[in-house]
Amino acid sequence: MIIRALLPKLTPKTVKEKIILILSSEFPLTVKDLKLKIKNNFNESVSYQSVHKELNHLINDDILIHENKKYLLNIEWIKQVGLFSDLIISNYTSQKKHSINKLLELKNDGDSLSFDFESNAELDNYFLELLDYFNEFFDKDNNILIHYTHSWWPLLYPLREKQVIGKLKSKFYGIHGSKTPIDNYCADYNQKIGIINLFSKDPKIHWNVIVMGDLIFSFYGDDNINKEIKSFFDSHKDLKNLNLKLLTDIIEKKGKFRVLVLKDSIYARNILSEIDLLKQSSKP
Numbered sequence: 001m002i003i004r005a006l007l008p009k010l011t012p013k014t015v016k017e018k019i020i021l022i023l024s025s026e027f028p029l030t031v032k033d034l035k036l037k038i039k040n041n042f043n044e045s046v047s048y049q050s051v052h053k054e055l056n057h058l059i060n061d062d063i064l065i066h067e068n069k070k071y072l073l074n075i076e077w078i079k080q081v082g083l084f085s086d087l088i089i090s091n092y093t094s095q096k097k098h099s100i101n102k103l104l105e106l107k108n109d110g111d112s113l114s115f116d117f118e119s120n121a122e123l124d125n126y127f128l129e130l131l132d133y134f135n136e137f138f139d140k141d142n143n144i145l146i147h148y149t150h151s152w153w154p155l156l157y158p159l160r161e162k163q164v165i166g167k168l169k170s171k172f173y174g175i176h177g178s179k180t181p182i183d184n185y186c187a188d189y190n191q192k193i194g195i196i197n198l199f200s201k202d203p204k205i206h207w208n209v210i211v212m213g214d215l216i217f218s219f220y221g222d223d224n225i226n227k228e229i230k231s232f233f234d235s236h237k238d239l240k241n242l243n244l245k246l247l248t249d250i251i252e253k254k255g256k257f258r259v260l261v262l263k264d265s266i267y268a269r270n271i272l273s274e275i276d277l278l279k280q281s282s283k284p
Contacts, residue, residue, distance in 0.1 A: 015046055016054045020063070020073070028070035031055065100130050103137065103215065106263040117257035120229075123219065124251070126259075127210070128157065131164045134212060140169035142213035145272055148176045149207055150233050152247060154189035155182070165194045173275050175200055177207060180233045182242070198278040206271050214265040222255030 012018045015038070022037050023029065029037070035051050038044055055071055058064040063077045102113060117123045134144065151174075153161045165172060174195045176187050191197045210217040228250050236242060 012042075015050055016058065018042055018044075019051070019054055019058065023064070023071065023073050027072035028067065029072075030070050034071070100126075100133060103130075103261065106215065106261065109214075109264050109266070110262075112260060112262045114258060114260045117259065118254050119257070120221070120225065120251040120253075123257055123259070124153065124157065127217075128153075128160060128164055130212065132167065135167070135169045138170065138213040142170055143211075143272060143275075144168070144170055144172045144213075145211040145275065146172075146174050147205065147207045147209060148174055148178075148183070148187075150178055150180075150229055151176065151183055151186035151190065152251065154186040155242075155244065156248065156251065158189065162193045168194070171196060173198060175205065175274065175278065177201060177205075178233065180236070181238050182233050182236055185239060198275065200278055205274055209271060211268050211271050214263055214268045216262045216264060216268055216271065218260045218262070220258045222257060225250065225253055225255045228253070
């Protein structure tokens with residue numbers, strides 16, 4: 001993620017920085033307005049030519065918009081600045097060891113990296129964050145495919161999941177492998193918020209894989225915790241006596257989890273072909 005401008009400092013030194021800082025709170029402004037505000041706010045006299053020159057540079061960098069002889073910040077640039085700030089915060093918090101920024105290191109087919117996680121909850125948070133920023137990394141033509149052995153996001157993070165899915169410009173497919181009452185409830189919720197649901201019991205499907213664009217995420221969970229999850233879903237025949245506290249405890253339980261991320265456009269397309277095969281098989 002590259003922002004083609006120096007972010008304005010708290011005490012701006014250049015005319016460019018001063019223009020950005022002024023327009024961050026007052027807009028739209030003419031060249032004359034900006035010249036006067038630079039004089040009043042920073043006690044600096046600048047010529048029309050110097051202000052106009054910097055305005056042209058900022059327009060060329062897609063930082064400013066010129067409308068009716070007035071200037072204002074480009075909202076798309078503001079969004080990019082916000083994204084850049086969020087990613088920096090992510091790097092400098094507990095998310096650092098799993099920063100989605102690391103994915104930018106995967107430049108060529110065959111490149112890979114891996115992350116270790118301590119719980120399903122930590123893993124969930126990583127993928128929700130990645131979905132939140134998906135279309136900053138990929139254009140809308142890149143699809144997403146998640147395989148669900150069991151689904152619990154609608155139970156534990158319904159609002160966050162809805163907000164994240166609502167931002168996506170790409171198609172999101174979910175292949176479900178179980179029809180327990182809980183799984184059916186979660187699949188119904190996912191369908192309503194924009195995930196395209198498919199169902200399969202085929203053991204040949206890549207059940208431990210998530211595809212996002214040309215990135216393939218293979219994840220390996222803790223066997224004992226996986227057994228607890230299966231037991232939880234199998235034991236609940238309806239939602240009336242759903243023990244969310246128990247489910248939360250299982251999802252937060254510490255164990256060994258690993259995600260291997262591989263950049264491979266051809267392999268990703270092959271896995272995504274499962275979508276068309278399942279669509280064909282579901283036709284009457």
